[in-house]
Amino acid sequence: MPDSLEEGTIVGMTEQIDFLQLRDFAVSTAKRAAELITSRRAELVAGDGIAAHTQTKSSNVDPVTEVDTAAEDFIATTIRTARPGDGIFGEEGSNVDSTSGVTWIVDPIDGTVNFLYGVPDFAVSIGAEYQGRLVAGAVVNVARGRTYAAAAGQGATVTGPDEKPHLLRCGQTSDPALALVATGFGYGSQRRAAQAQLLTKLLLEVRDIRRIGAAALDLCRVAEGTVDAYFEHGINAWDFAAGAIIAREAGAVVHHPGFDKGSAQGELTWAAGADLAPAFEKLLAAHGATGALRG
Structure with a gap:
């Protein structure tokens, strides 16, 4: 456990971890990966199309493209070169144990279907x-050119194409009936059926539902207040890691199942502004949503 938390650092017996440095490294690496993704996507579209370079993973609706793999390879190489003691936990399998105590949790393209x-x-x-x-993170919306970033104890920001950072604060809605809620769906038919049943109940008790298709961006939208809350069962650590620290630093309450639980366990991740969180958690519990959804 850390000995103290001051000014964006953890000070231990023999080392100091600078959260801002981690955040800036995440931002730089994610933006460079976004440039690679943009370039490679344009090449595929101009050639024989993205579909020709796409395979499936857990089901026939769970795609992975050559660009996902190339982006993760780039990120992993960048981490190994600049920070050789750090660990890597990547969606596409770029896994390295940490000797520094820092592990980078990487989703090269969150929202591959999009x-x-x-x-x-x-x-x-x-x-x-x-x-x-979680102590730092960056999420880059590739197509829109928006970079979300945070470091523990230092707040969260979004930077657009103008390169000017703007402080993020989540919404102040306290009533679930007035809340715009984001969610997502799994890839297995059994879980999708359970999620659909849950959604029909919640839809009657919130302002409306949004399905954006990228958990990291859902959490960033909680941070910026363009949705009031987010929930989803069965996402992985790489789906929520960066978005969770960004939402928390913007004032949200975030619950996730931990880094060692995968989508197969079907456990719940949710986030909401601090004013909304108590009532939103009660609403989820009232419909049995706080438990795992298998399948």
């Missing part, structure tokens, strides 16, 4: 975990 179809909501997501807690 990427495949040209929907402009897919992101590079890079989060930093240290001694069991």
